[in-house]
Amino acid sequence: MTEDKEPIVRNVHLVYVMALVVGTIIQFSDEIEFSVDMSKTGLTQVPKDLPPKTKVLDMSQNDISELYMSNISFLTGLKVLILSHNRIQHLDFSVFEFNQDLEYLDLSHNQLWKVSCYPVANLKHLDLSFNDFDALPICKEFGNLMQLNFLGLSAKKLQQLDLLPIAHLHLSYILLDLEGYYVKENEIESLQIPNTKKLHLVFHPNHLFSVQVNISVNTLEFLELSNIKLNDENCQVLINILSELTRGPNLLNFTLNHVETTWKCLVIIFQFLWPRPVEYLSIYNLTIIEDIREEKFMYSKTALKALKIEHVTNRVFIFSKNALYRVFSEMNIMMLTISDTRFIHMLCPEKQSTFKFLNFTQNVFTDSIFENCFTLARLETLILQKNGLKDLFKVSLMTKDMPSLEILDISWNSLEFNSHEENCTWVESIVVLNLSTNMLTESVFRCLPLRVTVLDLHSNRIKSIPKQIEKLEALQELNVAFNYLTDLPGCGTFTRLSVLVIDHNSISLPSSDFFSSCQSVRSMKAGNNPFQCSCKLRDFIKNIGQVSSEVVEDWPESFECAYPESYRGTPLQDFHISQLSCNTTLLIVTIGVTMLVLVVTMIFICVYLDLPWYLRMVCQWTRTRHRARNIPIEKLQKTFKFHAFISYSEHDSDWVKNELLPNLEKDDIQICLHERNFVAGKSIIENIINCIEKSYKSIFVLSPNFVQSEWCHYELYFAHHKLFLDGSDNLILILLEPISRNSIPGKYHKLKALMAQRTYLEWPTEKSKRALFWANIRAAFNVELTLVPENNDVET
Numbered sequence: 001m002t003e004d005k006e007p008i009v010r011n012v013h014l015v016y017v018m019a020l021v022v023g024t025i026i027q028f029s030d031e032i033e034f035s036v037d038m039s040k041t042g043l044t045q046v047p048k049d050l051p052p053k054t055k056v057l058d059m060s061q062n063d064i065s066e067l068y069m070s071n072i073s074f075l076t077g078l079k080v081l082i083l084s085h086n087r088i089q090h091l092d093f094s095v096f097e098f099n100q101d102l103e104y105l106d107l108s109h110n111q112l113w114k115v116s117c118y119p120v121a122n123l124k125h126l127d128l129s130f131n132d133f134d135a136l137p138i139c140k141e142f143g144n145l146m147q148l149n150f151l152g153l154s155a156k157k158l159q160q161l162d163l164l165p166i167a168h169l170h171l172s173y174i175l176l177d178l179e180g181y182y183v184k185e186n187e188i189e190s191l192q193i194p195n196t197k198k199l200h201l202v203f204h205p206n207h208l209f210s211v212q213v214n215i216s217v218n219t220l221e222f223l224e225l226s227n228i229k230l231n232d233e234n235c236q237v238l239i240n241i242l243s244e245l246t247r248g249p250n251l252l253n254f255t256l257n258h259v260e261t262t263w264k265c266l267v268i269i270f271q272f273l274w275p276r277p278v279e280y281l282s283i284y285n286l287t288i289i290e291d292i293r294e295e296k297f298m299y300s301k302t303a304l305k306a307l308k309i310e311h312v313t314n315r316v317f318i319f320s321k322n323a324l325y326r327v328f329s330e331m332n333i334m335m336l337t338i339s340d341t342r343f344i345h346m347l348c349p350e351k352q353s354t355f356k357f358l359n360f361t362q363n364v365f366t367d368s369i370f371e372n373c374f375t376l377a378r379l380e381t382l383i384l385q386k387n388g389l390k391d392l393f394k395v396s397l398m399t400k401d402m403p404s405l406e407i408l409d410i411s412w413n414s415l416e417f418n419s420h421e422e423n424c425t426w427v428e429s430i431v432v433l434n435l436s437t438n439m440l441t442e443s444v445f446r447c448l449p450l451r452v453t454v455l456d457l458h459s460n461r462i463k464s465i466p467k468q469i470e471k472l473e474a475l476q477e478l479n480v481a482f483n484y485l486t487d488l489p490g491c492g493t494f495t496r497l498s499v500l501v502i503d504h505n506s507i508s509l510p511s512s513d514f515f516s517s518c519q520s521v522r523s524m525k526a527g528n529n530p531f532q533c534s535c536k537l538r539d540f541i542k543n544i545g546q547v548s549s550e551v552v553e554d555w556p557e558s559f560e561c562a563y564p565e566s567y568r569g570t571p572l573q574d575f576h577i578s579q580l581s582c583n584t585t586l587l588i589v590t591i592g593v594t595m596l597v598l599v600v601t602m603i604f605i606c607v608y609l610d611l612p613w614y615l616r617m618v619c620q621w622t623r624t625r626h627r628a629r630n631i632p633i634e635k636l637q638k639t640f641k642f643h644a645f646i647s648y649s650e651h652d653s654d655w656v657k658n659e660l661l662p663n664l665e666k667d668d669i670q671i672c673l674h675e676r677n678f679v680a681g682k683s684i685i686e687n688i689i690n691c692i693e694k695s696y697k698s699i700f701v702l703s704p705n706f707v708q709s710e711w712c713h714y715e716l717y718f719a720h721h722k723l724f725l726d727g728s729d730n731l732i733l734i735l736l737e738p739i740s741r742n743s744i745p746g747k748y749h750k751l752k753a754l755m756a757q758r759t760y761l762e763w764p765t766e767k768s769k770r771a772l773f774w775a776n777i778r779a780a781f782n783v784e785l786t787l788v789p790e791n792n793d794v795e796t
């Protein structure tokens with residue numbers, strides 16, 4: 001029963017898991033469908049095939065001129081609809097009757113001149129700015145948009161009560177586009193703006209600034225004015241408007257965008273704002289026209305903390321430096337930013353300055369900036385990024401008189417340090433020094449402030465970090481990425497280094513002792529170097545692998561082999577090379593040990609198991625069998641009476657009778673023994689010859705005794721002789737006991753020659769080997785022979 005149930009249970013489980021997986025996929029693809037981007041696709045109509053689940057629909061920058069209920073009513077979940085930059089002229093808000101979730105509606109930059117009202121309760125963001133409305137398009141239904149946050153409007157005429165229906169709303173941002181606004185003569189109205197945190201007014205970009213309305217607002221925190229064109233005459237118009245707008249005590253941020261003005265008017269604006277509560281004043285895209293003359297400026301007590309001027313076009317070419325720069329240099333504020341201008345200089349303040357932060361990014365300042373300037377004693381941060389600085393020595397000299405300077409950014413210049421006789425004179429207070437993107441070489445290490453803790457030297461021309469440099473004992477962060485370094489630095493000179501960035505250099509074989517020498521490094525980037533994947537890199541990879549997870553931030557994805565060619569592109573993480581192939585001593589020892597074991601084994605096999613004997617026997621056996629097979633059959637059909645004749649010394653007869661004969665005869669091998677088969681009446685020699693002649697083979701039992709026996713030599717001589725006559729190899733030599741070569745008398749050269757050929761069979765003393773011995777003997781007789789029955793009468 002249980003066995004039956006189990007698989008079902010498991011299947012149910014599987015289905016459940018699959019459902020989960022499929023479910024997530026559906027959900028996932030749904031979320032993609034939620035957002036549809038059809039901007040810049042040349043649409044002239046709302047497309048038909050929109051997914052009904054669409055939540056975000058962007059159809060901006062098309063040619064759509066009409067929007068009907070039926071086009072979007074099925075998008076019941078629609079939250080965001082962007083239709084800016086189209087050609088819609090009329091909008092009936094009732095088209096959104098079925099889009100109850102709509103929160104964000106952007107209809108800016110259309111040609112709307114008329115709206116029909118209908119409450120769309122959930123709107124938070126409604127942008128109707130940059131359209132062709134004559135009067136402000138405010139329906140009384142807008143008063144019900146209790147969640148409205150942002151409201152963008154545009155109008156050509158303003159009237160006092162225009163915004164009354166929404167006066168009670170708590171908006172955070174009102175954008176009022178007055179690009180098409182025109183002044184009606186002698187009709188001074190006033191417009192009360194509802195409570196909002198931020199107000200952004202946009203005026204006509206090409207018309208001289210003129211507004212005849214008193215725009216007032218209560219609780220403003222952030223004011224932004226765009227497109228202001230001023231000359232000496234209409235300057236007061238702006239001041240009047242500002243008087244109304246800056247009345248509230250909360251207005252801390254004031255931004256001007258796209259301002260074209262005379263220098264005189266600009267100074268008037270500064271002077272006007274100086275005693276106001278504004279703390280942050282920013283001017284983007286400023287154009288100075290007509291001329292620049294010296295203007296009086298009263299640096300009264302001010303709430304202003306920061307003045308930021310970005311991107312200045314100066315249409316005045318001849319002017320006194322003092323007239324322009326003096327106004328800024330004497331400002332009694334803490335932070336001044338003047339960036340992206342063609343300004344070539346900045347003056348040293350005449351009396352002790354309040355500046356703590358100066359940012360002069362992207363101007364054309366030179367090395368002589370703030371030369372011998374003693375009045376910037378409170379300056380903590382100085383940014384001279386992207387200027388024309390060239391000489392690091394001069395820059396160090398400049399800092400000498402800035403005792404509070406902590407952060408100096410002189411990146412993106414053309415700085416070099418050419419070995420000077422004198423030492424660099426950095427102020428000791430510098431903690432952060434940004435020297436990135438310059439032309440510095442390793443000589444820079446002889447010109448650094450000693451207490452620096454953060455040093456950015458990336459994108460320079462440093463080839464090495466010299467060991468003989470003054471100790472930067474406070475240095476904690478060093479960035480030397482994008483240089484030409486070939487090795488990691490040792491931390492001997494930077495004892496407190498905790499962050500090292502050294503990626504994109506030329507390090508191919510980093511020294512592996514880096515990690516042990518730089519114990520306090522907590523974060524490191526060293527990838528994108530041309531690593532050479534070889535034995536020497538092993539320890540580095542091992543060490544990096546051990547510290548990797550938190551410390552080496554770009555491990556493993558940015559570490560790849562560059563060399564050798566065969567490993568190019570292999571992640572360092574996957575590069576493995578064995579201990580053996582890297583360690584020569586280990587390799588030699590291993591080979592040595594292997595050889596030794598082999599030799600010992602060979603010796604063991606030879607000495608204890610007598611391998612050579614076995615080999616010789618097997619070899620002989622094979623050869624004998626091979627020969628036997630190759631003997632032509634006619635030869636064998638020659639009539640033999642015996643298989644073999646045995647020649648031996650009397651002294652060995654015991655062995656012959658007890659061992660040899662029984663073993664041979666057991667296999668039906670007929671033997672001719674001279675004492676058994678001797679024909680009486682014939683001489684011994686005749687008998688021997690007879691016996692040899694009638695036998696297929698001759699067996700000689702060799703021993704020291706045999707050597708001593710004269711007869712035996714004869715027998716051997718005959719047998720050998722026959723061998724030559726017949727041309728067949730019919731000798732079988734058995735070495736019963738070892739014979740030393742020397743004990744064979746010189747005249748028996750035949751025996752000596754045979755012994756030298758080593759074609760004999762040794763009689764093994766070990767019983768275990770004897771089977772192979774007999775097999776070898778038997779192999780010699782492995783031939784079909786027809787023996788003629790022995791008949792002493794038949795003579796040859």
Ligand SMILES: *[C@@H]1O[C@H](CO)[C@@H](O)[C@H](O)[C@H]1NC(C)=O
Pocket residue numbers: 045046047048068069070071
């Ligand atoms: C949009 O709605 C109008 C009016 O119902 C209809 O004529 C037009 O075909 C619709 N357009 C699309 C693309 O559905």
Ligand SMILES: *[C@@H]1O[C@H](CO)[C@@H](O)[C@H](O)[C@H]1NC(C)=O
Pocket residue numbers: 385409411412434435436437454455456
């Ligand atoms: C140095 O300046 C460069 C830009 O010029 C910037 O990317 C980098 O973050 C700065 N370094 C430090 C340490 O602030």
